[in-house]
Amino acid sequence: MLVRSLITIALAAFAVQAVAQERPTLTVYTYSSFTAEWGPGVAIKESFEAECDCTLEYVAVDDGAALLSRIRLEGANSKADIVLGLDTNLMAAATQTGLFARHSVDSAELAVPGGWDDDFFLPFDYGYFAFVYKKSELADPPSSLVELVEGRADQKILIQDPRTSTPGLGLLLWMRKVFGDEAPAAWAKLRGRVLTVTKSWSEAYGLFLEGEAPLVLSYTTSPAYHRIAEGSDAYAAAAFDEGHYLQIEVAGKLAGSTNQPLADRFLRFMVSERFQQHIPTGNWMYPVIPLPDGLPAGFESLIVPARALRFTPEEVARQRKRWIDEWLAALSR
Amino acid sequence: MVGRAEPLRQRLASGIAVLALLAALVAAAFVALFTAAAQIEPRLLWEDVHLRRVVAFSFWQASLSTLLSVGLALPVARALSRRHEFPGREWLLKLLGLPLVVPTIVAVFGIVAVYGQSGLLNRVAGALGLPVGQYLYGLTGILIAHVFFNLPLAVRLLLPAWQSIPGETWRLAAQLGMESGHIVKHIEWPLLRQVVPQVSGLVFMLCFTSFAVVLTLGGGPAATTIEVAIYQALRYEFDLGQAGLLALLQLLFCALIVALIQLVGRTPHVEPLTGVRQLRPDLGGRGARAADYALVALAALSTLLPIIAVVMAGLTGPVLSVLGEWQTWRSLLLSLGIALCSASLAVAAAAAILVASRELRVNRYRDRSAEAMELGGSLILVVPPLVLGTGLFILLRPVVDVLAWAPVVVIGVNALMGMPYVIRLLGPPMTRITQRHDRLCASLGLGGWARFRIIEWPLLRAPIGLSLALCAALSTGDLGVIALFGSQQTTTLPLLLYQRLAAYRMDEAAVTALVLLLLCLALFVVIERSVAGRARA
Numbered sequence: 001m002l003v004r005s006l007i008t009i010a011l012a013a014f015a016v017q018a019v020a021q022e023r024p025t026l027t028v029y030t031y032s033s034f035t036a037e038w039g040p041g042v043a044i045k046e047s048f049e050a051e052c053d054c055t056l057e058y059v060a061v062d063d064g065a066a067l068l069s070r071i072r073l074e075g076a077n078s079k080a081d082i083v084l085g086l087d088t089n090l091m092a093a094a095t096q097t098g099l100f101a102r103h104s105v106d107s108a109e110l111a112v113p114g115g116w117d118d119d120f121f122l123p124f125d126y127g128y129f130a131f132v133y134k135k136s137e138l139a140d141p142p143s144s145l146v147e148l149v150e151g152r153a154d155q156k157i158l159i160q161d162p163r164t165s166t167p168g169l170g171l172l173l174w175m176r177k178v179f180g181d182e183a184p185a186a187w188a189k190l191r192g193r194v195l196t197v198t199k200s201w202s203e204a205y206g207l208f209l210e211g212e213a214p215l216v217l218s219y220t221t222s223p224a225y226h227r228i229a230e231g232s233d234a235y236a237a238a239a240f241d242e243g244h245y246l247q248i249e250v251a252g253k254l255a256g257s258t259n260q261p262l263a264d265r266f267l268r269f270m271v272s273e274r275f276q277q278h279i280p281t282g283n284w285m286y287p288v289i290p291l292p293d294g295l296p297a298g299f300e301s302l303i304v305p306a307r308a309l310r311f312t313p314e315e316v317a318r319q320r321k322r323w324i325d326e327w328l329a330a331l332s333r
Numbered sequence: 334m335v336g337r338a339e340p341l342r343q344r345l346a347s348g349i350a351v352l353a354l355l356a357a358l359v360a361a362a363f364v365a366l367f368t369a370a371a372q373i374e375p376r377l378l379w380e381d382v383h384l385r386r387v388v389a390f391s392f393w394q395a396s397l398s399t400l401l402s403v404g405l406a407l408p409v410a411r412a413l414s415r416r417h418e419f420p421g422r423e424w425l426l427k428l429l430g431l432p433l434v435v436p437t438i439v440a441v442f443g444i445v446a447v448y449g450q451s452g453l454l455n456r457v458a459g460a461l462g463l464p465v466g467q468y469l470y471g472l473t474g475i476l477i478a479h480v481f482f483n484l485p486l487a488v489r490l491l492l493p494a495w496q497s498i499p500g501e502t503w504r505l506a507a508q509l510g511m512e513s514g515h516i517v518k519h520i521e522w523p524l525l526r527q528v529v530p531q532v533s534g535l536v537f538m539l540c541f542t543s544f545a546v547v548l549t550l551g552g553g554p555a556a557t558t559i560e561v562a563i564y565q566a567l568r569y570e571f572d573l574g575q576a577g578l579l580a581l582l583q584l585l586f587c588a589l590i591v592a593l594i595q596l597v598g599r600t601p602h603v604e605p606l607t608g609v610r611q612l613r614p615d616l617g618g619r620g621a622r623a624a625d626y627a628l629v630a631l632a633a634l635s636t637l638l639p640i641i642a643v644v645m646a647g648l649t650g651p652v653l654s655v656l657g658e659w660q661t662w663r664s665l666l667l668s669l670g671i672a673l674c675s676a677s678l679a680v681a682a683a684a685a686i687l688v689a690s691r692e693l694r695v696n697r698y699r700d701r702s703a704e705a706m707e708l709g710g711s712l713i714l715v716v717p718p719l720v721l722g723t724g725l726f727i728l729l730r731p732v733v734d735v736l737a738w739a740p741v742v743v744i745g746v747n748a749l750m751g752m753p754y755v756i757r758l759l760g761p762p763m764t765r766i767t768q769r770h771d772r773l774c775a776s777l778g779l780g781g782w783a784r785f786r787i788i789e790w791p792l793l794r795a796p797i798g799l800s801l802a803l804c805a806a807l808s809t810g811d812l813g814v815i816a817l818f819g820s821q822q823t824t825t826l827p828l829l830l831y832q833r834l835a836a837y838r839m840d841e842a843a844v845t846a847l848v849l850l851l852l853c854l855a856l857f858v859v860i861e862r863s864v865a866g867r868a869r870a
Binding site: 059211212 | 381383387450470565568569723727735817832
């Protein structure tokens with residue numbers, strides 16, 4: 001019958017995964033640049049599978065903030081065991097969903113700025129947001145956020161949407177830190193310089209590399225990628241006088257996971273050297289434990305912010321909606 | 334199928350059942366959404382500055398898009414109808430049918446390749462020493478894309494109006510010595526006045542609810558439509574209450590637009606006369622001829638360029654490595670399966686509705702009720718697919734593994750999206766069959782399967798084939814619900830393309846776009862040829 005063959009075709013595509021499931025599968029929801037070929041995901045999957053006698057499966061979503069929505073949409077029945085790729089700014093909102101379980105890892109020794117103390121989430125890397133530019137295109141980059149806001153409108157910048165992207169949210173909070181209640185006015189001023197607001201970091205960075213704009217919101221560690229992976233010294237991050245906003249990326253275990261011991265094991269693995277060694281040249285961020293060989297050559301030339309700026313997760317959870325609405329109002333004019 | 338032996342009531346039952354099911358699904362989706370919502374704040378709809386701008390922008394861009402598309406389509410369609418001798422006219426008409434079948438996201442890819450910062454136009458401008466513009470993000474980009482999709486559609490919809498003018502009219506016009514101005518006033522305008530509101534209304538609705546174009550080319554909060562705001566509420570903030578309210582708001586606006594169109598003019602029944610050469614007296618001299626040719630060529634070029642750009646970019650990309658990836662083939666198979674299922678479902682559901690509506694129209698003289706039924710089948714034009722999908726997702730959540738079920742939800746939603754087209758394509762021929770053959774069937778005692786096989790199938794093959802082909806192509810290219818729920822195992826080809834674009838792997842994206850384009854075209858041609866058979870000619 002025609003109908004039957006149609007159904008067969010439709011099912012064939014996803015029936016493949018249903019076979020051969022003797023080994024337990026740990027499902028990790030993360031953002032897409034983590035699982036990309038050039039990201040750390042592939043190597044980390046191999047390392048973990050080598051020791052756990054299990055299969056590690058990634059489900060990739062565009063960016064960190066979209067990750068949280070996805071988990072909330074799927075609710076208690078989610079197939080995810082681990083969510084990897086939220087950050088401290090989303091942590092309180094994530095905890096409030098009640099979908100996450102406490103971890104059992106001792107985090108006192110972790111080397112993140114300001115130390116670590118959270119029952120539900122564990123950090124897996126950190127970095128500082130910064131505007132990255134191509135040296136040959138921009139002779140005198142802005143040296144502060146104020147200068148960026150006041151600067152030439154024809155020098156365009158690429159930023160991300162704070163509702164989908166963790167760097168986008170980072171910039172929103174950075175502006176808040178620096179401008180306080182004047183932030184909406186500062187955004188209104190900055191608006192003229194914004195070429196486009198992308199949904200994810202990779203989209204904005206891709207446009208930047210194509211030469212669509214001279215400045216892009218990224219990380220202080222981004223130039224290390226070009227230096228180490230491409231052997232190019234062409235890119236730099238602009239050091240801002242006010243300090244740079246700190247991002248700590250975190251992972252957590254779902255309360256509804258049917259693989260609790262395996263999920264715990266993954267979290268312990270995550271803060272061990274076998275995971276962390278892939279962070280500097282995979283995710284291009286700082287690891288949360290000191291690596292035995294130190295950081296790879298090329299990291300020493302990066303700018304190190306004089307001040308690390310941050311809000312507490314609770315403060316962000318309380319104000320996020322209001323600040324995003326202000327941002328929307330300022331940018332949709 | 335229904336026969337004489339069965340009570341006529343049964344002819345209505347199938348259609349009413351399908352409509353009731355549709356209504357129940359939509360209602361259930363909304364209820365699920367609102368019950369699961371953490372908070373519902375209707376006052377935001379009029380208090381929130383950003384939302385007010387979103388509504389204003391939705392209307393503004395849709396109005397501009399309609400004005401441009403239909404405004405440009407009028408002279409192009411007129412030129413096409415005047416110049417029967419235009420070389421490759423048949424092919425040209427086929428070409429103008431392409432944008433309907435080309436997946437939005439593929440077309441956007443092509444449009445960026447032509448009009449983008451490093452696109453064809455800018456390179457040509459640069460080579461000629463003209464200033465290089467950067468204008469693709471925001472309103473301009475959206476307008477370019479909407480004109481790409483809707484100008485050809487409008488031309489195809491307007492053309493029959495001219496073709497319905499019989500030869501006698503032209504001979505009469507010639508005898509009376511009518512000039513161009515008179516022809517426009519006394520012959521063309523009265524016809525267009527019936528058709529233009531319909532066409533404009535359709536184009537306006539399509540642009541008003543436009544999703545993928547605005548999502549990819551909008552470039553920030555300043556250029557957001559209600560449909561995109563719904564996506565953002567769902568995807569970014571998981572604000573189910575706001576998504577539901579926005580959906581109701583959009584539903585309200587669309588219902589108003591539909592009502593307005595119905596008020597201005599009822600569906601005109603223009604039947605194009607094939608093979609009639611338009612011997613109009615005002616074909617004029619070289620100037621008019623050159624202008625007509627230029628217009629048609631320009632329209633063809635603007636349709637063709639982005640598609641050529643997709644093909645070129647795809648062919649120069651890493652073809653072998655993309656075709657070597659299992660991911661590509663898995664997505665392709667899934668898209669194919671979804672397309673075939675949803676197309677069959679769409680045609681079956683639409684046919685059930687049409688069986689009932691033609692019964693109402695022809696045998697019971699209930700024109701209004703018949704039209705209402707057919708409008709009901711086009712429900713999806715006013716209900717955002719994303720809201721429907723999310724509602725169903727939440728309904729299914731406690732019962733099944735929703736990730737694995739995502740394709741089933743997509744099949745259902747895509748089938749709904751195809752139904753308005755099927756109703757348009759199948760409705761008129763089905764009504765005609767009832768008008769012409771019902772009595773004959775009754776007197777011969779022909780009913781049920783026999784009636785379908787002997788009477789209906791031979792006459793309906795062609796429109797059924799076209800409907801299936803169109804629905805399959807539309808479904809294959811759709812990036813809507815799957816953008817919300819797709820996972821590694823349930824990545825369709827458009828979602829794969831979107832992911833590669835978002836990760837800025839442009840080379841791979843180019844090849845994927847070409848594969849998707851070819852799949853759509855192949856599906857369309859193969860299904861239409863094989864189902865419609867010789868009846869096509």
